[in-house]
Amino acid sequence: MISCADFMAELGNYLDDQVAAEVRQQLENHLSHCQTCQVVVDSTRKTVTIVTDSGSFDLPETAMKPLTEQIMNKIRSQQP
């Protein structure tokens, strides 16, 4: 039987689907009766999806254009 702490130690690999079949079996046995770990797995997966799809820190194309132009002007002006 593995504990919640054991489960947490393997969580990263479990989420990335990088655990051996035998370990996966043990982890899933634990999950089947541990609601806390079920919640952690489910909500961590959802967290990754939300973060990835959030469009965070994006700059719209129109705002980017003047910035790249400024960069290239600077580089061109430094050329002999």
Add this chain to the structure above:
Amino acid sequence: MGYLREVDASLSFQSFATFREHFGFVSKQWGAQTDLLDFAVRLGSQGTSISSEDVGRLLGAGLSDEAVLEAVLVAAWANFCSTLSTGIGTEPDFALPGLPASPADSQSSTHECWGPYLKTVPLRPAEFAPFAILVDHFGFVPSLFRSQGLRPDALAAEVSALQAILLTGSALKRAQKEGILLAASGANQNTYCVVVFAEVSGALGTPVEDSYQTAMDHRQVALVESEHALLDFAIKLILEPAGFTQQDVDLLRTQGFNDEQVLDAVAVTALTRFLNTVQWGVGAVPDFAPRQSFRRAGNNPHLSSTESRRTQREEISDPDAGLVEKAKSGDLDAFQALVERHSKRVYRTLLGLLGDADQARDAMQDTFLKAFQHLGGFESRSKFCTWLVTIASNTGLQLLRERRPIESLDSSDSESDEAFRPRQIRAWTENPEQMYAQTERRALVERAVLALPAKYRVVVLLRDIEQLPAEEAAAALGLGVPALKSRLLRGRLMLREALAPHFMKNPKGVSA
């Protein structure tokens, strides 16, 4: 990079100057015996050309065996230092003096030359502790060490170095270090060392044939790609020190090696070169009958094989390769296309790190200017995009350090070793992404990401926002893949805690 070769020679040069000052009995004879210096320089640069005749000539000219052994040790030490400094990219401590031209090339001989060239003083493991250590680890005292009996003090130091680098260091596995000893000795064409390391590995369970093959051409041995990359790294350090750059180190990082492991690889390679050089100088006789010679006439096949391997690697498709080549040859429009293609990614990384749009803009400009300046040094061993993100994240992290020197970005992962206890344990709604408008969700995520400590934040940015593969993100940050993964998990769990109040199911009976 020309400076690497110069460091190479200057180290030998400085070592000889020191050698001259410190060892009176040699320096008395020095003026008349420039032969000794020639010998040491040739031993250091073309060890395969040394034969018993060279040593005989020195002894015939009145030099003592002790003096010759000392010259051998100093040349070997200089090689050790130069490999070490090349591998870790040391800046010279002093301005470089004008250096003598290196001796004419291609004197190397395909004949094996066995000695011993010098008189030996027998030392017994029972009375001489360093030999007892060798017996302990290798099962016998290789003749390479027995041939240096005139200098028990130097032997003791060598065995200590051997212990520290080969036997106790824990970053690389023992088998990886043995692979380096074999591949580097093979590249150096030192048959003696290949034989002794193959036999020692054999005693530990590696088939001797496999070890010979590793020394001859490790690509013929079934190893995972990261192990091949490690051996390529060692071989390049031996054969092409002048072409060795940051890119070579980055390549190992891409393969999942951390900096401790890279340093280990450099140290083992340097130690191999030391042992190879001593062997040529003293003419240590093989302890086992060699099954084949590693001496080769003409071009060293290792050299051409590393070349062809590099070409193969370049073919690993980088969608930017064409533009990068044009930009390198001065085509500014090509560079502009690269800027336009990658500006969003660079900006996102910097804004995510710095949290301030003005600073992110300036840092983006800085990133592209640096990339433009250093484009010549970019060798296509990693994708251009990864290289750019490396510059961007380093630029951003540097600004953070300046802003808040107290916050440690590099501290060890001790806190992530502690068990992480989730506090928010209520289930989330089925479709959390539908709970808020996109702009609201974005604001929540940005706030949560910016609240993370920088060392977790940067990993989350590269993996979950930029979606770089783990290996590339690890390489960009100079981390090993395991360290990267552990920081990523910690970062994700912290984000989960921060986002949970917004996405949890409502408690029963309470309406939204």
